[in-house]
Amino acid sequence: MIVALAGRRIDAADAQTPRFPAGNEALVEQRIRDLLTWQDATALVASAACGADLIAHRVARSLGLARVMIMPYSADVFRKTSVVDRPGNWGDLFDDLVADARVNPGCEVIELNLSTDSDASQAVFSRTNEALLDRASELATQTPSDSVLAVVVWNLKSRGADDLTAAFLGLAEQRGLAVEQVSTLG
Numbered sequence: 001m002i003v004a005l006a007g008r009r010i011d012a013a014d015a016q017t018p019r020f021p022a023g024n025e026a027l028v029e030q031r032i033r034d035l036l037t038w039q040d041a042t043a044l045v046a047s048a049a050c051g052a053d054l055i056a057h058r059v060a061r062s063l064g065l066a067r068v069m070i071m072p073y074s075a076d077v078f079r080k081t082s083v084v085d086r087p088g089n090w091g092d093l094f095d096d097l098v099a100d101a102r103v104n105p106g107c108e109v110i111e112l113n114l115s116t117d118s119d120a121s122q123a124v125f126s127r128t129n130e131a132l133l134d135r136a137s138e139l140a141t142q143t144p145s146d147s148v149l150a151v152v153v154w155n156l157k158s159r160g161a162d163d164l165t166a167a168f169l170g171l172a173e174q175r176g177l178a179v180e181q182v183s184t185l186g
Helices: 022-038 052-062 075-082 090-103 118-142 164-174
Strands: 002-007 043-046 066-071 107-111 148-154 178-183
Touching (some): 002 052, 022 148, 052 090, 090 107, 118 164, 164 178
Parallel strands (some): 002 148
């Protein structure tokens, strides 16, 4: 099973609505581990933002899975905008996972080099969602027994029209993919 995963980032320190409280990191990590094991995953395709993405890559590495990290920008820019801007020591984990993926034969780091213009951010992250599902589908065609499972790690509720996690779920469903949801809440 090739797993394409997207999900919530760890909540900002001043978050009014809990979507992924930092205190739930270990719980979510166990839920992701259980799912990847139960699904007999062989590869993970995900971005690398703080929260669900980095947790999933950490679990996938510990399970010995192939890993593909897809970022809309260069790793340096992405680290500043989507990793270290939230509470926690996500920067060190990001650095470690990216460095490991760059040298590990079963892994890839894909930097899409899309626009960093904040006015284009919705389109940029939508394109990244598409790239995640595209790459997972490409990997699945390389082994006839593999299929793609879209995994959405979130609080099970859209926050509105600009919710890119909900958009990933919708895109996966439009493509007819099997979908599993992992809750970020207790």
